[in-house]
Amino acid sequence: MMLKISNLTTHYGPSQALFGLDLHIGTGEVATLLGRNGMGKTTTINSIMGIVPASGGSITFDGVELVGRASFKTANLGLGLVPEGRQIFPNLTLEENLIATASNHLKQDNPWTMDKVLNMFPSLQDRRKFMGNLLSGGEQQMLAIGRALMTNPKLLILDEATEGLAPLVRQIIWDALALIRETGTSILVVDKNLKDLLRLADRNFIIERGKIVWSGTSDELRADREALHRYLGV
Amino acid sequence: MDYTLLIVQMLNGLQLGLLLFLVASGLTLVFGILDFVNLAHGSIYMVGAFICASLTLWLGNFLLAVVIALPLTGAVGYAIEVLVARRLYDKDHLDHVLGTFGLILVLDTLAHMIWGPAGITVPLPAWLDGQVEIFDGAVIPTFRLLIIAVGLAVAGGLFWLVNYTKLGMLIRAGASNRTMVAALGVDIQTLFALVFALGAMLAGLAGMLIAPITTASIGMGGQIIITAFVVIIIGGIGSMKGAFIAALLVGVIDTMGRSFLDSGFALFMSRDAAETAAPAVSAMMIYILMAAILAFKPQGLFPPKVR
Numbered sequence A: 001m002m003l004k005i006s007n008l009t010t011h012y013g014p015s016q017a018l019f020g021l022d023l024h025i026g027t028g029e030v031a032t033l034l035g036r037n038g039m040g041k042t043t044t045i046n047s048i049m050g051i052v053p054a055s056g057g058s059i060t061f062d063g064v065e066l067v068g069r070a071s072f073k074t075a076n077l078g079l080g081l082v083p084e085g086r087q088i089f090p091n092l093t094l095e096e097n098l099i100a101t102a103s104n105h106l107k108q109d110n111p112w113t114m115d116k117v118l119n120m121f122p123s124l125q126d127r128r129k130f131m132g133n134l135l136s137g138g139e140q141q142m143l144a145i146g147r148a149l150m151t152n153p154k155l156l157i158l159d160e161a162t163e164g165l166a167p168l169v170r171q172i173i174w175d176a177l178a179l180i181r182e183t184g185t186s187i188l189v190v191d192k193n194l195k196d197l198l199r200l201a202d203r204n205f206i207i208e209r210g211k212i213v214w215s216g217t218s219d220e221l222r223a224d225r226e227a228l229h230r231y232l233g234v
Numbered sequence B: 001m002d003y004t005l006l007i008v009q010m011l012n013g014l015q016l017g018l019l020l021f022l023v024a025s026g027l028t029l030v031f032g033i034l035d036f037v038n039l040a041h042g043s044i045y046m047v048g049a050f051i052c053a054s055l056t057l058w059l060g061n062f063l064l065a066v067v068i069a070l071p072l073t074g075a076v077g078y079a080i081e082v083l084v085a086r087r088l089y090d091k092d093h094l095d096h097v098l099g100t101f102g103l104i105l106v107l108d109t110l111a112h113m114i115w116g117p118a119g120i121t122v123p124l125p126a127w128l129d130g131q132v133e134i135f136d137g138a139v140i141p142t143f144r145l146l147i148i149a150v151g152l153a154v155a156g157g158l159f160w161l162v163n164y165t166k167l168g169m170l171i172r173a174g175a176s177n178r179t180m181v182a183a184l185g186v187d188i189q190t191l192f193a194l195v196f197a198l199g200a201m202l203a204g205l206a207g208m209l210i211a212p213i214t215t216a217s218i219g220m221g222g223q224i225i226i227t228a229f230v231v232i233i234i235g236g237i238g239s240m241k242g243a244f245i246a247a248l249l250v251g252v253i254d255t256m257g258r259s260f261l262d263s264g265f266a267l268f269m270s271r272d273a274a275e276t277a278a279p280a281v282s283a284m285m286i287y288i289l290m291a292a293i294l295a296f297k298p299q300g301l302f303p304p305k306v307r
């Protein structure tokens, strides 16, 4: 397993958000983390990345323990984050957003370059000199994906991949994720659009109140009407 | 109006402004990016002056002394970041003020122990000690011209660093969202320490450049730090461009006020009254300027947009 989370607990001060969560992703796999608002998806991702400290349990990435590890060291093991709310640097141009944190710590072959990113998202081409805060939501999301790719991750993590985007832009994002998957990069994705997600995913995890309550393949989930209804309200 | 004097005083104002910029640039970087109030920034200016003074006396060569003193002062800044500042970032501004005020006392006492209570005069090489006539009757010390040249070169270098290098991009990104910079694999703590050391080096450089004019002395940081804060507040905290323009404004207005205010006042009041009032008012000029600018632009002239 590339990423293996066991019995993870996370607290915000006195209040507990994750209650012994288990999740795993294999090399080259696409996994989804599904669940209603406030169930702990972002907390899980932030615990993996060391943005929020886990209070117990274990997260290993290629065998390296991530709990208690500094955020930047975790990222440099090959985890690329596309965070909720995109978090584009507003005072940097689009180009600078891509360059500033670019790296290839794992010395991957065929590393991502600005040209490759701009080829994948052609609509960013003529926005290169725009400040981050002047980009549209869709452009920001494409940029956030590009920015993460420019760190040449082995696992790309997307929190709310298409939230608040127009259908056309969503399709661009889904196509891009399919392309990224082709390159052998593993993906952990959180989103609300079940149909697109299930088409992309190898494995799905449903979280409820800080615990994984269901996991299985996309076919299994499509077939499990009760789980869909009970946990996701569809 | 005496135009020769006016031009000479403009150059003096420019020179003062550029020295102020050297101090203020580090201050605005650290305040802007780390949200850290560093009162001891002026003490680093003093430390730079003393290190350079000792080296000049020892090596007998001022310029070589500056070249060696720069990295040493940067190292002092790095040590201060790791030992003191880093522990205070999470605390509020009052803690920063108290902590760095303590640091001023410690550095002043250390300087007293190492260099003694008297100031150290820094001798200049002969070729820098003279004067040049820029045109008919307008004479300016060669060394002041050097300060202007160095100040402009450093300003240009900083502009390039902040705007066109990857380090500069990371500095700006770190100012707006350090969590995200770290989550993308950058060791933000080390980056901040480097910024701190760079700021220390620049403040130290200002101290080194002023020492041949005023001597290196204990407490020399006290006055400049207040003026430097005025500069970064006028310029917009965190803005390098703002610090540059505000430093030049403050330098020129302060110098002009001191030299011409009395003759200005004499136009509408008695010479005696003008000579009493002018020094008092000229000492307040930069604060009046700050108040006037903040009345129209509460965030300063160029508030960086980081959120």
Ligand SMILES: Nc1ncnc2c1ncn2[C@@H]1O[C@H](COP(=O)(O)OP(=O)(O)O)[C@@H](O)[C@H]1O
Pocket (backbone or CB within 6 Å): A012, A017, A035, A036, A037, A038, A039, A040, A041, A042, A043, A044
């Ligand atoms: N910064 C925070 N401080 C306190 N509680 C938080 C914080 N962030 C999230 N929570 C709580 O943790 C729970 C999980 O939130 P979150 O992980 O953001 O959910 P999701 O991403 O699934 O919508 C929620 O009950 C939320 O209120």
Ligand SMILES: [Mg+2]
Pocket (backbone or CB within 6 Å): A041, A042, A043, A084, A159
């Ligand atoms: Mg969320």
